[in-house]
Amino acid sequence: MSPGDRFMPREKGAAPLDVVIAVMAFLAVLALGASLVAERTAVGWRAGLAGKLTVQILPPAQGAVNEGLQRETDAALDVLRATEGIAHAEPLSEEEKLKLVQPWLGQGNLVADLPLPQLIDAEITPGADLDLAQLAQRLKQAAPDSVLDDHSHWIARLRELARSVLWTAYGVLLLIAVATAAAVSFATRAGLRAHHEMVALLHQMGAHSGFIARAFEWHYFRSALLAAAVGAGLALIMFLAAGGLQFAGVEAVPFLPPLALKPAELPWLLAVPAAIGVIALVTARLSVLAVLRTIY
Amino acid sequence: MVRFENVGMRYSAGPEVLRDVTFELVSGSFTFLTGLSGAGKTTLLKLIDIAEPPSRGLITLFGCELATAKRTIFPALRRRIGVVFQDFHLLDHLSAFDNVALPLRIAGRREGEYSHDVEELLTWVGLGDRMTAKPPTLSGGEQQRVAIARAVVARPDLLIADEPTGSVDSEIGARLIRLFAELNRLGTTVLIATHDRTLVERTRACEMRLVDGRLVELRAARP
Secondary structure, X not given: OOOHHHHOOOOOOOHHHHHHHHHHHHHHHHHHHHHHHHHHHHHHHHHXXXXXXXXXXXXXXXXXXXXXXXXXXXXXXXXXXXXXXXXXEEEOOHHHHXXXXXXXXXXXXXXXXXXXXXXXXXXXXXXXXXXXXXXXHHHHHHOOOEEEEOOHHHHHHHHHHHHHHHHHHHHHHHHHHHHHHHHHXXXXXXXXXXXXXXXXXXXXXXXXXXXXXXHXXXXXXXXXXXXXXXXXXXXXXXHHHHHHHHHOOOOOOOOOOOOOOOHHHHHHHHHHHHHHXXXXXXXXXXXXXXXXXXXX | OEEEEEXXXXXXXXXXXXXXXXXXXXXXXXXXXXXXXXXXXXXXXXXXXXOOOOOEEEEEEOOEEOOOOOHHHHHHHHHOEEEEOOOOOOOOOOOHHHHHHHHHHHOOOOHHHHHHHHHHHHHHOOOOXXXXXXXXXXXXXXXXXXXXXXXXXXXXXXXXXXXXXXXXXXXHHHHHXXXXXXXXXXXXXXXXXXXXXXXXXXXXXXXXXXXXXXXEEEEOOOO
């Protein structure tokens, strides 16, 4: 049993401060969770594109379009499948191509009338040292209307985007952490002002500074930890609900990755209430010691 | 035990509350500090309890000169002093038992070691059935007895009390003085500030009288 268990009163009027701490913990957990999702999504995007090639065969400007497309597609496939380092090469089906343009052009007859380019997905064997420039040249010779895309441009752009998203998330997290620390510190100091007489009495009775500080710090540690756990718990419920939506196949916000967290990421969120508890503990200790320094 | 040499005290830029006070309390003595309200009794007790530094003069406590001593030893010196404050200074959220046990907890003793002593003492001061009561539910006299029990529970080397019988009837007052006398017999030096002349005359203790901050009379213990 800590000294605070017996010395500190059950505080009345502390509820608003507990609410502030709970709200700050809620926001901090949201920011931390969002940064974890952003990081994981960025890695996923990069991994999804890395190691893949796309060969685009444009419809020939002259002659029979479909026959020309098919001929060049077969030629490009032959080149790809004969290339060492290409694990797999497969043309996209008509349905897959239509699905790709559907968000922009819809499902009407317009699409049916448009000559769509043929796309070939190819996977590079992991660790293979592929000369992309030479491959592009060989593809051009076999299929003059082919364009090789190794996604390096997109990967670079995604890397930039992911970096921006991550730093933004870290910035928000830092701001919330600073605001949380300030709120917890303020709440703790406000509570201590109400107990100034008790600090003075214990001091007058010969209690060491460390003894008095311990009585307060554990009290505020537990109060802040409890309030922060409530806030973090609510945020956690939100993440679990988002996970449930993802599992049910519901896209909460179009184009954005779902806010669901992986089980391995959840322990990170527990660090938020613990950190808030420690902030309260340290603030209480420093505040009590500062008060004691002013007493003879 | 306690020695004052030309001690003067003023709060901020106010007038001197104590002037050129010189005296010595020998170990094992029982002394009354008398004087009218405002004579400086409470201030003198505060100086002994190391609650305030004097404006001038030297104070020696338990052989330690306070002006030159390191502040880190003050807590240990304070723990050797039991104090009955005029306005009790009880912690309202603690029970009578926990208030009395406070000095023992500060001294690092565990509840299992002191609970019997605390209960016995509370019973002795007539609060055996009020141990779990919180100070706001106690009468003024009961609060004063809790404050006295808290001051004596750790068997201090020095007991100082500011008007300790001010809120109790004469029977309880006499009982409390007997408690102080018993402590004194066991070796505790006792200094009681009071303006109750009857109390002083009834005992044969030493008396120091303050008038306008000056120590005007020192009376030795009567045989």
